[in-house]
Amino acid sequence: MRQTANRLKPFFENINFEREDNTMMVNFGPQHPSAHGQMRLMLELKGEEVVKATPGIGYLHRGMEKMGENMIYNEFLPTTDRMDYIASTSNNYGFALAVEKLLGIEAPRRAEIIRTMLLELNRIMSHLFWLATHALDVGAMSVFLYAFREREYAMDLIEDYCGARLTHSAVRIGGVPLDLPDTWCEDLERFITNFEKEIDRYEGLLTENRIWRMRLENVGVIDEKLAKSWGCTGIVLRAAGVKWDLRKEMPYGLYPELDFNVPIASTGDAYGRYKCYIQEMRETAKILRQLIPMYKGSESSLMAHAPEYISAPKEQIMTQNYSLMQHFVLVTQGMRPPKGEIYVATESPKGELGYMIVSDGTPYAYKMKLRAPSFWHTGVLEEMLPGHQLADVVTIIGNLNIVFGEIDR
Template sequence: MQQTNRLKPFFENINFEREDNTMVVNFGPQHPSAHGQMRLILELQGEEIVKSRPHIGYLHRGMEKMGENMIYNEFLPTTDRMDYIAATSNNYGYALAVEKLLGIEAPRRAEIIRTMLIELNRIISHLFWLATHALDVGAMSVFLYAFREREFALDLIEDYCGARLTHSAVRIGGVPLDLPDNWCEDLEKYLDILAIEIPKYEGLLTDNRIWRMRLENVGVIDNETAKSWGCTGPILRATGQKWDLRKEMPYGIYPELDFDVPIATAGDSFARYQVHMQEMRESSKILRQLVPMYKASPSQLMANEPQYISATKEDIMTQNYALMQHFVLVTQGMRPPRGEVYVATESPKGELGFMIVSDGSPYAYKMKLRAPSFWHTSILEEVLVGHQLADVVTIIGNLNVVFGEIDR
């Protein structure tokens, strides 16, 4: 009894109940759904999130500074490592920005091949998103089926450039290779298979009670919120905003193509799922239109600009001046005129922009990259609030962020 009295003042100073009753937890650093290292600091009221703060930078590689310390052609393969799920889209966006700086255009056949590759890459990216997102929510079968079709698409990419993940399939001024024999026929066979398989994915998911419970009214982003946070791509289009750079600010061969811009209106995770599924169908439609356009196009693959672009391999091997010019371009780099450009393209995740400032040297004086995943991670600060802890992985996976283009 005497010992109890001695301990009584100690226990009186302990506060067992807090008025707010919140708990701060670290979600990460790890990469569930995020394809890279992210840390979320979550403040919880029981299971409900009352505050969210994303922390990034664990994967930082200084991509923009690398672009300022490499000659223009040397930096192009590095862009593969940004959104490595859609490497060709990064190659293309960067090449287009440099071409605008140089004042040159790629030949028609090269532009058609580029568009084939980036639309095939869009399908690959969306299949990867569907597979991993479904797995995060607990749907194992869809993961296996979607990865199967993704592998077939990667076979086509590999047939063209020899790589499956980081493609480096585009060059400043055009493309390095023509399409292999029978590539277009293989592409059409693949599109026929995909047209059969996409409805099967939807059959497994769209009316699945668990899938709808986990996605409907979860991660709702209205149109004004999406625009204020700088969201683009499927996230913005799922809020009812019909905005696609291929239509609104057309580039390349897109003005000649007939395709629709899928939208949804609910703005939740299920709406974004619907937009992704329909976009795969629209990319298939684009690819089918490109096949006859390719067959009717002239054979030139690279722009004829000796000041900036190397001659063909045949000329380099047979003409002394072409060999010397190639040597200078490879070792010292091209020298674009002074100026500043910003070029934005519609990557699978949204607006991908490259801003380049040139001072006339072989290196960019300043390079800035506008990567969609950066903005889509920022909105987690707002969109997670009010949801349950179990919804966090669902929302991150549904927003489709890749940290290679965030921690740049």
């Protein structure tokens, strides 16, 4: 009991529970449904105004980085699904790309096209989940129903490819496990056509809605200086006027070949972030349209040819003795990357998702560190919440698009 008290001491040492003024301490979460995960937010209130905010994380104890250091590389890849579980493919891809850079291999073009399709479809799913839950937090029930309906259609496409709807594991180190089903591209095109019309519906319900604007405008303002000082990325940074998208600034995969814009805003408030999310969904639909003809004109190879690190195709494993032995060693013992250190960052739906891997030449990473955007966007609450009303706290937390699965270390 004494050890537990000592561990909690740094969290509570700046909080005075005994006071003679008119302020009051309130626990917001971790049970509150609008806390969007395992966050305890200590609010010091003067009436309805927030005087001080102390976000406390650590209510999800999985040790994701240590798990990555105690699993062989291929074994850890499905575990990354459980970080930002709303955008599983972005976690898979970021880790696979980091290991590929460490190995010095590249995925075949067809595999990279499929990966990008899944990434951008997952971006739509993530943004729709954000829009639905954020609107519900503020009181807009209809948008929640419409957005979740379209998200289900997007999940149907993911399920048609890999058989899973939430935790996909649809990417492999070196490529992808499967080719697209026969009519998948046609289904995707129909989805995009309908989705673009639905975005107009969302905007018709929200963008000029008087209540929506009153709840979001000039609320949760994060200017450029504050965003940079707290390491904010993604739409939180772009809504502050900084045009920074890793797909453009530090391009990877097929993104240098794709034509899309990076939406920005100048207000830095919750309403500016909302408009950036809406516009980014339109740009994602534009990217998916470009990928369909690219896929149809690509060769059929799906995995990189690197026998030292990547298993041979199943046909060879079943017919060639050497390929079978190599596959057995890779599955039971794991690949052995060369000694070295790598950091690879990708643009997940929430911001910069980075993997740092240190290899000592064994099948296990000597050191692994994860750079997840939600961690930094939770920290900024401490500085941005004071001065707001209690009702605005729900709006701000939902608007920042925080998922606590990727905050866990």
